Amino acid sequence: MKKGHYIDHGQNSAYNKAKLIEAVKTKNGLEIEIWDIDFQHALEGHPEVTLERIRVTLKNPMKVIQSKRSNRVCLFYKLEIAVHPDFGKIYFCVVVGVLGEGKGKLETAYETTVIKLGTTLYDKERVK
Amino acid sequence: MIIKYNRDTGLMYIHFFSGVANIQIRTSKKDIFKFVAKANKDQIVGYEIEAADKNLDFVLNKIGLSRKQKLAVCMCFIREKHKKTQKEFSTIINVSEGTYKSIERAEHNISFDILDIIYNQFKTEPVLQHVFG
Numbered sequence: 632m633k634k635g636h637y638i639d640h641g642q643n644s645a646y647n648k649a650k651l652i653e654a655v656k657t658k659n660g661l662e663i664e665i666w667d668i669d670f671q672h673a674l675e676g677h678p679e680v681t682l683e684r685i686r687v688t689l690k691n692p693m694k695v696i697q698s699k700r701s702n703r704v705c706l707f708y709k710l711e712i713a714v715h716p717d718f719g720k721i722y723f724c725v726v727v728g729v730l731g732e733g734k735g736k737l738e739t740a741y742e743t744t745v746i747k748l749g750t751t752l753y754d755k756e757r758v759k
Numbered sequence: 760m761i762i763k764y765n766r767d768t769g770l771m772y773i774h775f776f777s778g779v780a781n782i783q784i785r786t787s788k789k790d791i792f793k794f795v796a797k798a799n800k801d802q803i804v805g806y807e808i809e810a811a812d813k814n815l816d817f818v819l820n821k822i823g824l825s826r827k828q829k830l831a832v833c834m835c836f837i838r839e840k841h842k843k844t845q846k847e848f849s850t851i852i853n854v855s856e857g858t859y860k861s862i863e864r865a866e867h868n869i870s871f872d873i874l875d876i877i878y879n880q881f882k883t884e885p886v887l888q889h890v891f892g
Binding site: 672679701704718 | 761763765767769770772774777778780781782783784785790792797800804805807809
């Protein structure tokens with residue numbers, strides 16, 4: 632893991648001990664930083680989250696949505712289960728906070744039944 | 760309880776349990792989503808709140824938080840609003856950093872002295888009315 636400056640609220644923050652796990656480059660060139668404190672938070676709340684699932688979803692999403700509620704939030708979705716007996720479709724969602732200048736950082740990740748409303752930035756089906 | 764709030768994205772996450780596999784589903788309120796246990800849909804593991812500043816009243820009044828949990832949410836919200844660290848807030852209310860962290864996790868039994876300090880330091884913060892009101 633690399634040490635570095637943890638960016639929060641678009642500024643270098645006082646989380647001096649934060650470590651950069653890795654930076655993942657998405658198809659559209661956005662660089663998403665994964666910091667240990669954010670990954671740890673995702674893991675605490677969602678034990679099903681793994682670094683590999685985050686990496687795969689960021690690199691090869693099914694859909695990318697810019698949140699209707701905040702233009703600083705992008706949601707990367709990947710379909711995980713097409714028909715679950717209790718929940719129907721299950722997606723893996725990576726929540727990214729946009730920092731600007733082509734950079735973003737992992738906020739959290741989880742499994743969801745919901746694709747949120749917002750501007751579609753990428754849709755694999757439409758690209759085909 | 761685990762709380763994470765980022766003022767710039769407006770997202771707040773509240774988790775009552777850790778280590779429980781869960782999945783997000785909708786609620787009747789459009790900005791609020793809940794995480795339910797995969798093994799038992801009726802067990803609420805946590806919430807995701809969009810535009811948390813606008814929905815804080817709902818969070819503090821409608822999802823059944825205890826007073827200690829409400830204080831944890833309020834402190835996290837106020838701290839992030841002021842872009843301060845947990846260490847800085849621990850100094851403001853005159854407790855150790857560890858104690859402050861446990862307040863934001865709703866794990867700490869808070870003495871009346873600390874409650875007094877919190878009330879006096881942040882009495883201009885309207886959200887605290889949900890705790891002290």
